[in-house]
Amino acid sequence: MKDINISKVIADKRREKGVTQEQLAVYIGVSKASVSKWETGQSYPDITFLPQLAAYFNISIDDLMGYTAQMTKENIKELYHQLSADFSRKPFNDVLAECREIIKKYYSCFPLLMQMAVLMCNHHMLAEGAPEQKGILEEAARLCIRIKNESEDVWLTKDAVSLEATCYLMLRQPQNVLELLGETIRPIANDDKGIAQAYLMAGNLTQANKVLQISIYQHLLSLVGASILLLQLGNEQFEEILNRILSVAAVFDLERLHPNSMALTYLNAAQGYSIQGDAEKALDMLQKYTELCMMSFFPYSLHGDSFFNELDSWFKEFDLGAEAPRSEEVIKESMIQGIIHNPAFANLMNHPQYKIIIKTLKSNLGGN
Numbered sequence: 001m002k003d004i005n006i007s008k009v010i011a012d013k014r015r016e017k018g019v020t021q022e023q024l025a026v027y028i029g030v031s032k033a034s035v036s037k038w039e040t041g042q043s044y045p046d047i048t049f050l051p052q053l054a055a056y057f058n059i060s061i062d063d064l065m066g067y068t069a070q071m072t073k074e075n076i077k078e079l080y081h082q083l084s085a086d087f088s089r090k091p092f093n094d095v096l097a098e099c100r101e102i103i104k105k106y107y108s109c110f111p112l113l114m115q116m117a118v119l120m121c122n123h124h125m126l127a128e129g130a131p132e133q134k135g136i137l138e139e140a141a142r143l144c145i146r147i148k149n150e151s152e153d154v155w156l157t158k159d160a161v162s163l164e165a166t167c168y169l170m171l172r173q174p175q176n177v178l179e180l181l182g183e184t185i186r187p188i189a190n191d192d193k194g195i196a197q198a199y200l201m202a203g204n205l206t207q208a209n210k211v212l213q214i215s216i217y218q219h220l221l222s223l224v225g226a227s228i229l230l231l232q233l234g235n236e237q238f239e240e241i242l243n244r245i246l247s248v249a250a251v252f253d254l255e256r257l258h259p260n261s262m263a264l265t266y267l268n269a270a271q272g273y274s275i276q277g278d279a280e281k282a283l284d285m286l287q288k289y290t291e292l293c294m295m296s297f298f299p300y301s302l303h304g305d306s307f308f309n310e311l312d313s314w315f316k317e318f319d320l321g322a323e324a325p326r327s328e329e330v331i332k333e334s335m336i337q338g339i340i341h342n343p344a345f346a347n348l349m350n351h352p353q354y355k356i357i358i359k360t361l362k363s364n365l366g367g368n
Helices: 006-017 021-028 032-040 047-057 061-065 073-089 092-105 110-126 130-150 154-170 174-181 191-201 205-231 238-252 259-276 279-295 311-316 328-340 343-348 352-365
Strands: none
Touching: 006 021, 006 032, 006 047, 006 061, 021 032, 021 047, 047 061, 073 092, 073 110, 073 328, 092 110, 110 130, 110 154, 110 328, 130 154, 154 174, 191 205, 205 238, 205 259, 205 311, 238 259, 259 279, 259 328, 259 343, 279 328, 279 343, 279 352, 328 352
């Protein structure tokens, strides 16, 4: 990430060229004192001198100023995780103000805007009140709209549309989601299979294996994620849906491979049982949720296993790497609050086992 740093650039380029401050001053038509002030940062060259200075050093005006409107993928990743950590240890409004300054400064760097929108979505709940939280989600949605309308990157635009829809879901605006994504589901593209077959035809078995592992992994998480949403319908198939999720989870060892999916499974199962009035099964699922949160989650990062042994290199290519999109402190607090402030568990609040579960979570995760 670069700031305007023209003073250092002028000094460095002048030395590289082997000229004195006096010689540079004569060429530009200013005093030696003016050049000295430029190089020490006491003043900046008049804007009319910039083309002449850039031409003299044979560089662009952007290079002369030491500024770029874009950030590298690595810079964006480092910045995201730095701000994510800051949200857990600094005043929320201070970090949010810093995010807004960065957005303003790099307003044409669409990959950065995308990650700033993700950052806002992942931390909006830390804002003081509901109106503030709503405003942050709306701000994230506006960033997505800018990316969608201005970026020429097809994949980035697609990601922006998906995140915009997520913002509307968090804002409880289902009609906006349907208008954005459409009301019907289109068939899944088979591009991954085509890519794998192409690698097979080319004799590149290693790459074909990697592509197929990635495809299976993504379809697996999509299957489980959709099944978890089915649990929320609370229909007569509740038990069957849950049993099928748990069966798939056991086959692929999801508690270790992707503990977040299993945490959501146990939490939604507990909600369903509690709403049905089955306290015993609800508490059993909450117990599984608690054990998972304490034993399998941290330190959190995306990873493969003995079956998905080609995934780790793929995760490293992600915009945010394999690290969690929120800090460990924020994740732990959300794990606790997801139970305490869940209206579905209101009928369990006075149950001794429920109290033990909350106490255990707070004791092990450090919540309030």
